[in-house]
Amino acid sequence: MSQAITPKVIERHSVIGTRVAKLDAPDKVTGRTRFVNDMVLPRMLYAKILRTDRVHARIKRIDTARAQALPGVVAVITAADMPKLGIGVLKDNPPLKSDKVRTIRDELAAVAAESEAICDAALRLIDVEYEDLPAVFECADALAPGAPVIHDERPDNVAMVHEFAHGDVEAAALASDFVVEGEYNVHYVTHCNMGVSCALADIDVDGRVTLYSQTQYPFIMKMDIAPALDVHPGDIRIIQPPVGGAFGSKLDVYPYEPICVALARKTRRPVKLIFSRKEEFIASPTRQPVEFKIRAGMTKDGILTFRDIDTLLNNGGYTSWGATTPFVTMRTCSSHYRVPHVRYRARAVYTNNPYAGSFRGYGNVQATWAIETHMDKMAEVAGLDPVAFRLKNANEAGDVTPQGARLDNIDLKGCLSIAAEKSNFLSKWARYRDGWTSSVRMKRGIGIAASLHNAGGAKIHKSDGCGTILKVDDYARVTVITGASDIGQGIDTVIAQFVAEELGVPMRDVTVVANDTATGPWDVGVHASRTTYIAGNSARRAARKARAMILDQAAKQANVAADRLDLRAGHVVQADNGVVVIPLDRLLRQMHFAGEDAKLVMVADYYEPPSEPEDKNHVGDMSACYSHAVHVAEIVVDTSTGEIQVETVWSVQDVGRVVNPVGLEGQIEGGIAMGLGYALSEELKIENGIVRNPSFRDYHVFTAPQMPRFDLTFIETADAEGPAGAKGIAELPTIVIAPAIGNALYNAIGLRFDHPPLTPEKVARALWDRAQGMKRAAE
Amino acid sequence: MSLKVDIVFTLNGAAVRASISAGASALAVLREQFDLAGAKLACGEGECGACTIIVDGLSLNGCLMPAVDLDGRRVETVEGLWRETGLDPVQRAFIEAGAIQCGFCTPGMVMQARHLIDRNPRASEAEIRRGLEGNICRCTGYRKIVDAIIAASRAARP
Numbered sequence: 001m002s003q004a005i006t007p008k009v010i011e012r013h014s015v016i017g018t019r020v021a022k023l024d025a026p027d028k029v030t031g032r033t034r035f036v037n038d039m040v041l042p043r044m045l046y047a048k049i050l051r052t053d054r055v056h057a058r059i060k061r062i063d064t065a066r067a068q069a070l071p072g073v074v075a076v077i078t079a080a081d082m083p084k085l086g087i088g089v090l091k092d093n094p095p096l097k098s099d100k101v102r103t104i105r106d107e108l109a110a111v112a113a114e115s116e117a118i119c120d121a122a123l124r125l126i127d128v129e130y131e132d133l134p135a136v137f138e139c140a141d142a143l144a145p146g147a148p149v150i151h152d153e154r155p156d157n158v159a160m161v162h163e164f165a166h167g168d169v170e171a172a173a174l175a176s177d178f179v180v181e182g183e184y185n186v187h188y189v190t191h192c193n194m195g196v197s198c199a200l201a202d203i204d205v206d207g208r209v210t211l212y213s214q215t216q217y218p219f220i221m222k223m224d225i226a227p228a229l230d231v232h233p234g235d236i237r238i239i240q241p242p243v244g245g246a247f248g249s250k251l252d253v254y255p256y257e258p259i260c261v262a263l264a265r266k267t268r269r270p271v272k273l274i275f276s277r278k279e280e281f282i283a284s285p286t287r288q289p290v291e292f293k294i295r296a297g298m299t300k301d302g303i304l305t306f307r308d309i310d311t312l313l314n315n316g317g318y319t320s321w322g323a324t325t326p327f328v329t330m331r332t333c334s335s336h337y338r339v340p341h342v343r344y345r346a347r348a349v350y351t352n353n354p355y356a357g358s359f360r361g362y363g364n365v366q367a368t369w370a371i372e373t374h375m376d377k378m379a380e381v382a383g384l385d386p387v388a389f390r391l392k393n394a395n396e397a398g399d400v401t402p403q404g405a406r407l408d409n410i411d412l413k414g415c416l417s418i419a420a421e422k423s424n425f426l427s428k429w430a431r432y433r434d435g436w437t438s439s440v441r442m443k444r445g446i447g448i449a450a451s452l453h454n455a456g457g458a459k460i461h462k463s464d465g466c467g468t469i470l471k472v473d474d475y476a477r478v479t480v481i482t483g484a485s486d487i488g489q490g491i492d493t494v495i496a497q498f499v500a501e502e503l504g505v506p507m508r509d510v511t512v513v514a515n516d517t518a519t520g521p522w523d524v525g526v527h528a529s530r531t532t533y534i535a536g537n538s539a540r541r542a543a544r545k546a547r548a549m550i551l552d553q554a555a556k557q558a559n560v561a562a563d564r565l566d567l568r569a570g571h572v573v574q575a576d577n578g579v580v581v582i583p584l585d586r587l588l589r590q591m592h593f594a595g596e597d598a599k600l601v602m603v604a605d606y607y608e609p610p611s612e613p614e615d616k617n618h619v620g621d622m623s624a625c626y627s628h629a630v631h632v633a634e635i636v637v638d639t640s641t642g643e644i645q646v647e648t649v650w651s652v653q654d655v656g657r658v659v660n661p662v663g664l665e666g667q668i669e670g671g672i673a674m675g676l677g678y679a680l681s682e683e684l685k686i687e688n689g690i691v692r693n694p695s696f697r698d699y700h701v702f703t704a705p706q707m708p709r710f711d712l713t714f715i716e717t718a719d720a721e722g723p724a725g726a727k728g729i730a731e732l733p734t735i736v737i738a739p740a741i742g743n744a745l746y747n748a749i750g751l752r753f754d755h756p757p758l759t760p761e762k763v764a765r766a767l768w769d770r771a772q773g774m775k776r777a778a779e
Numbered sequence: 780m781s782l783k784v785d786i787v788f789t790l791n792g793a794a795v796r797a798s799i800s801a802g803a804s805a806l807a808v809l810r811e812q813f814d815l816a817g818a819k820l821a822c823g824e825g826e827c828g829a830c831t832i833i834v835d836g837l838s839l840n841g842c843l844m845p846a847v848d849l850d851g852r853r854v855e856t857v858e859g860l861w862r863e864t865g866l867d868p869v870q871r872a873f874i875e876a877g878a879i880q881c882g883f884c885t886p887g888m889v890m891q892a893r894h895l896i897d898r899n900p901r902a903s904e905a906e907i908r909r910g911l912e913g914n915i916c917r918c919t920g921y922r923k924i925v926d927a928i929i930a931a932s933r934a935a936r937p
Contacts, residue, residue: 025873029889489880665922670920705909
């Protein structure tokens with residue numbers, strides 16, 4: 001074995017803030033990575049679900065006899081084969097339906113067979129008889145007296161209500177110089193994960209379940225799925241192979257998962273269930289659509305006095321996380337800008353539509369569209385430019401918001417000022433506004449929007465923590481077992497950076513293991529932009545414990561104080577001058593092979609962030625820190641076709657501290673792409689409960705030629721609690737871009753669009769209507 | 780169950796033979812019979828490019844191509860780009876540029892990138908972007924993918 005030459009002096013080199021390639025990139029770029037979708041187990045069967053073609057109907061009979069008899073079919077199950085308990089936030093969704101169907105995606109029966117083709121053939125042989133029921137698709141209709149009842153237990157069709165009040169809105173309204181009202185309806189979009197929904201279940205002789213899953217919350221998933229299987233949560237093991245995108249969609253249990261397990265149990269063979277793309281569009285969750293009614297007041301100087309917001313959420317037939325997005329929407333309504341008096345109400349209303357789940361940005365994408373469009377309107381009423389109006393009302397470090405968020409370390413004003421300056425906002429804004437009435441076909445516009453989001457987790461469960469187990473072997477190779485889930489965002493790489501930094505080892509000597517609830521310590525899951533902050537802190541603390549063990553031993557041997565030593569490039573060195581004391585691997589072997597004094601470097605940590613759950617009045621400092629992003633978008637509108645080309649997006653974001661610029665840029669650019677789709681092109685068209693465009697061809701996610709130029713600026717506020725000062729970053733870009741586009745469109749053509757997406761059809765029609773109106777007025 | 784057809788083709792440089800169902804797609808045959816799971820089934824209707832493979836120098840959607848049409852052709856998949864001499868420059872550029880997040884679209888992107896560079900190593904950024912129009916990425920916002928292709932193009936110029 002060749003021995004590397006030991007250098008005599010090693011300089012300190014930090015890996016934090018450097019451009020580091022993702023650990024999983026080589027396998028992904030060579031096709032070596034096997035996603036859940038690619039997995040095959042010995043004797044594995046395939047499964048498919050029979051979904052209804054009705055939106056609301058009583059099930060009179062399901063006959064599976066002909067399907068059972070088809071050669072190659074191993075099992076057919078219906079609701080009779082599963083526990084009666086439902087899944088989801090309100091446990092109102094039985095995986096297989098027995099009494100009635102409530103949405104077009106409802107699951108009636110499932111088949112396990114030797115091939116997918118046999119499954120498909122078997123599904124066609126299942127006979128179902130229905131009695132159709134009157135259906136309802138709009139919130140207002142579902143709330144009307146005598147509306148069809150979706151769930152008998154909730155005769156008013158109201159699934160959830162969220163209310164918050166602070167101060168005296170009515171008094172504030174009377175005292176306001178201006179009150180501006182607005183309505184904003186935000187639409188259905190869906191995640192479009194490139195890897196379609198998939199599960200692979202395996203059962204052992206004792207009935208224990210192994211589920212190969214795309215989940216992004218493996219530990220809580222055990223608890224959530226257990227009742228639907230009548231299995232103890234402790235007897236469920238979740239294994240997470242690489243996943244082809246998640247973006248919040250994998251934060252709940254959906255019917256296909258317990259169905260897949262039930263088929264494995266029935267057949268005593270591994271069963272894999274995988275969606276078609278069409279099924280993915282119809283039967284995976286959407287972003288929560290919301291109808292906002294906003295009333296907001298200000299003084300004649302443009303100082304906000306109150307916000308009064310009432311929202312309706314189309315909950316669809318069942319309750320997943322969509323119905324809880326008001327927890328986040330409420331935060332934006334109460335805490336984004338200084339608002340002395342606030343009233344907020346959200347009602348999630350059952351209808352016969354498909355249902356919404358969580359989706360990157362949660363309720364904040366919806367809220368920020370409404371609030372930031374409304375802010376632009378108010379600025380105009382106040383006679384202020386969009387930047388000045390926002391600066392006047394911006395939160396400052398040290399503010400405590402009406403919901404108790406302590407904004408200790410923020411820089412909204414900095415973000416606004418830098419974004420305005422870098423984009424040359426004010427002069428362009430004034431110039432483009434003067435072009436409204438010109439006859440030029442291509443019109444330019446520029447718009448700005450800001451947003452606030454939690455950046456240090458969100459304590460919505462009893463714990464918002466994450467655990468780490470870390471060992472260093474005889475060769476100074478480090479293994480980190482984290483509870484966190486890498487869903488492609490790159491947390492494994494960030495964790496390796498933190499660990500490499502503390503232990504002074506090369507990145508390539510750190511292996512991150514994060515794929516199995518049997519080995520990994522608990523974590524809430526990937527959501528709320530929390531993972532770098534919380535899993536990063538836990539990994540860092542574990543590495544620090546290992547570092548202390550190592551340096552204590554080295555100090556003893558060298559007869560110096562431990563704080564005089566450092567770890568660099570795989571060596572123990574003197575901290576002040578970098579002179580090598582001993583190679584790390586040699587020290588580790590000496591510690592290991594020391595007879596009765598043997599020590600193996602193995603440590604563990606569980607990190608609970610210093611945040612508090614909301615009380616019953618929705619007050620609480622639920623995140624360990626907060627952050628802002630400001631986007632400016634410059635667009636060109638073709639006034640003949642209504643087409644909008646986004647030319648440049650300036651993004652200024654408070655990231656706390658840059659850990660890996662490559663990953664950070666990727667998250668921001670990808671987040672913007674998703675938000676641009678929300679603003680401009682994407683809409684899951686649901687008419688009378690039926691999804692009308694279940695394909696990429698008709699749904700329109702952004703493609704490479706449509707993308708704008710990016711100009712990214714990172715503000716480093718160095719959070720005192722965050723790992724190396726970092727804050728969570730991944731949701732803000734998706735949250736803030738859409739209203740910047742809407743505001744830019746107003747700047748370009750003088751028309752407001754309160755309901756995204758701003759499709760060419762909508763824009764062209766509005767321009768045409770205006771032209772017709774002007775023509776009539778002239779006559 | 781269905782009619783079987785025997786085909787012979789060159790797969791990542793090696794002569795291969797397969798007995799396939801007459802209606803099978805090239806993608807299904809590569810994935811199921813040759814265990815090459817790099818090309819992905821993500822839509823099955825030629826809209827997303829996750830199944831991109833190179834056949835006789837042309838990039839194609841493996842999900843739409845009938846497997847019988849592989850007969851007599853030279854087929855390259857992402858697995859063939861990692862040679863004894865190391866990774867393909869496109870693969871290296873993707874890693875270095877950070878062009879990968881979840882990675883599900885990556886094999887298709889890499890093959891499309893390889894094809895674009897082979898066709899024109901001097902393509903402009905706009906041409907590269909147009910060349911990627913049939914490949915959807917939901918994670919990255921495309922810039923880093925374009926950056927990777929520009930970097931690999933530079934290296935490929937004579």
